[in-house]
Amino acid sequence: MRRTLFWLAFPAGMVLWMATTTAKDDYFEMSKQLEIMQSAFRELNLFYVDELAPGELMETGIKAMLAQLDPYTRYFPESKMEDVRFMQTGEYGGVGASIETRNDRTTIVNLLEGEPAAEAGLRLGDVLLEVDGRALVGLDTDQIGDLLQGATCTEVTVLVERPGFADAMSFTLARRKVKVPDVPYQGMLTDKTGYLALNSFTKTASMNVRKALLNLTDSLGAEHVVLDLRGNGGGLLREAIAMVNLFVGKGQEVVSTKGKRPDWNKSYQTRGSALRPNLPVAILVDGKSASASEIVAGTLQDLDRGIVVGEESFGKGLVQQTKKLAYGTRMKVTVAKYYTPSGRCVQRLDYSHRDEEGEVHAMADSTLATFYTTNGRKVLEGRGVIPDVEVPKPEVKYVLAGLQEQGVLFDFAVAQRDALAKPENAADFKLTDGVWDQFVRHVAQMDDVPYASESLQAFQQLEATAEAEWLDDANAKAFDALRAGLAADVSADLARHEVAIRRALEQELVVHLYNTTGQFKHGLQQDEVALKAIELLESGEYLNVLAGPDSQ
Structure with a gap:
């Protein structure tokens, strides 16, 4: 008996010794590398030929180190603590306006309904010239954003140029706590089916979804609900769990982490x-639905509690936690992977393995495991949440893509919105043939064609190569003929893609005329994914999809 006890005890002792040795080795290696970093930093600061900013240099080093791990492990200096708070709450002190640089000018591209900028009369397309008397020349959008943001109950004065008006306009805005709405829109799609969109999983998300559900079912009479998580990049884990709890009873596992x-x-x-x-x-998902969105969609799918419609989701199965560092800095670090009730992890990219160029790839299909929902339906790991019913997003062709990227639709809407007839209900707005013809003339009269086919781009590259190899003169006639054949014919190009461009232009005009609420009311009428969800719910077909193989 003693001999038996001895052999049982020996491996445990060996394991303890090995663990202690490993811990000591890790501690020594970490201390060694920190000492190397400290000495390198000191020598650079002392001897580098130009003056250095130690704080900026160290921040660059930390960010470069974290970039080798995954995109979600991030460092926040003390100056960016407001960003950390915004991620958790969706709140910031400011005026509720988003800006972009367009044609080297700072332009307002989004206004939150009911917030100071919109209430004061600022409009999409307004060009910012000054903030509190400071000219904005040479400042980037982050710097200008910092000028607009600030403590609540303080004022900020902006000078803007509005297209179509000769004189600059001044607006004084009272900053306040701006909350990006968790639920930007809720309403009835049909007499029976309600709809709500969720922006992100902040600390108030589940509470606001709860209120929306009560309104849709109790006040508006919804018998079915569409939960739209498209474009929702996630947020707080606890809010995802609380969201599932709105549809699933007590004691059900929602997610596990390792x-x-x-x-x-x-x-x-x-x-x-x-x-x-x-x-x-x-539940509606797309390629931008990630993290907490995938927990909600994946869990309701695993439990056969809801039908998922749309496109494959992003595939982020990693959990982050924010850690406090020295001198008021923070680091958001990946601490675990999460698994839905079936046991699958939706993580698509394997950051623990990189190729020779340092690139990260999706895990090979042959390595992926299959899991099963409550009713025995197959679900796959490593590919995000694959919808029960897939509705592919229409491909955006090069003409429309160029018009959008160059801001042509936006600029046309800014110039024409005040001349358009505006129905009281955004759902009734229609783009007339007259406005379409005006748009075609506008694009045709532009100095540069705002789009280019891949064929034309490839030809331009061929021309450059031929010129470098002195082959351009010998093939001049062939090049001239091909160039003429590939040259853009704006009227013909817009006519060929008219259906898609008209729809996009109509939606752009609706945003300028009715803002976010109108965008939802108008857009949902033509939304193929939402329409498919209505069909599945109201026909009862969703029950057949969720029933699984045992019901056959």
Whole structure:
């Protein structure tokens, strides 16, 4: 018996010794590398030929180090603490306007409804000239954004140039706590089907979705609900769990996490009674639905509680936690992977393995495991959330892509919006043939064609190569003929792509005339994914999809 006890005890002792040795080795290696970094930093600061900014140099080094891990592990200097708070709350002190640089000018491209900028009368397309008397020449959008943001209950004065008006306009705005709405729109798609869109999973997301569900079902009579998570990049894990709990009863595992440290090996369950345990629900996802969005969509799919419609989601199965560092800085670090109730991880890219160029790739299909929903339907790991019913996004052809990228639709809307007839209901707005013809003339009269086919771009590259190899003169006639054949014919190009461009232009005009609420009211009428969700819910076909193979 003693001999047996000895051999049982020996391996445990060996494991303890090996663990202690490994810990000591890791500690020594970390201390060694920190000492090397410190000495290199000191020598650079002392002897580099030009003056250095130690803080900027160290920040660059930290960011470069974290970039070798994954895109989600990030460093925040003390000056960026407002960004950390915004990620968690969706709130910031400011005026509710978003800006972009267009043609080297700072232009307002988005206005939050009901916030200071919109209330004061600023409009999309207004060009910022000054903020509190300071000219903006030479400042980037981050710097200008910092000037607009500030403590609540303070004022900021902006000078803007409005297209079509000769004189600059001055607006004084009262900064306040701006909250990007969790639910930017809710309403009825049909007499039976309600709809709500969720922007992100901030600390108030589940509460606001709960309110929206109550309004849709109790006040508006919705018998089915469409939950739109398209474009939702995620947020707080606890809010995703609370969101699932609105549809699933107490005690159900929503997600589990596994990390390097044992304290991150956890299982998270619903904690209360479901608000609407039997309400038929469709969840819409696309390639920008990530993280917490995938937890909600993946969990409801695994439990056969809702039908997922749209495109494959992004595939982010990693969990981050924000850590406090010295001198008021923070670091958001990936601490675990998460798994939906079936056991799958939706993470698409394998950041632990990079090729010789340092690139990261999706895991090979042959390495992926298959898991099963409650009703026995197959779901695959490593590919995000694959919809139960896929509705591919229409391909954007090069003409429309160029018009959008060059801001042609936006600029036309700014110039023409005040001359258009505006129905009271955004859903009734239609682009007339007259406005379309005006748009075609506008594009045709531009100095440069705002789009180029891949064929033309390839030809231009061929011309440059031929010139470098002295082959251009000998082939001049062939080049001239091909150039003429590939040259853009604006009227013909717009006519060939008229259906898609008219639709995009109509939607752009709606945004300028009715803002976000109108954009949803108008756009959902033509939204193929939302229309498919309505069809599945109201026909009862979603039940057949969720039933699984055992029902056949």
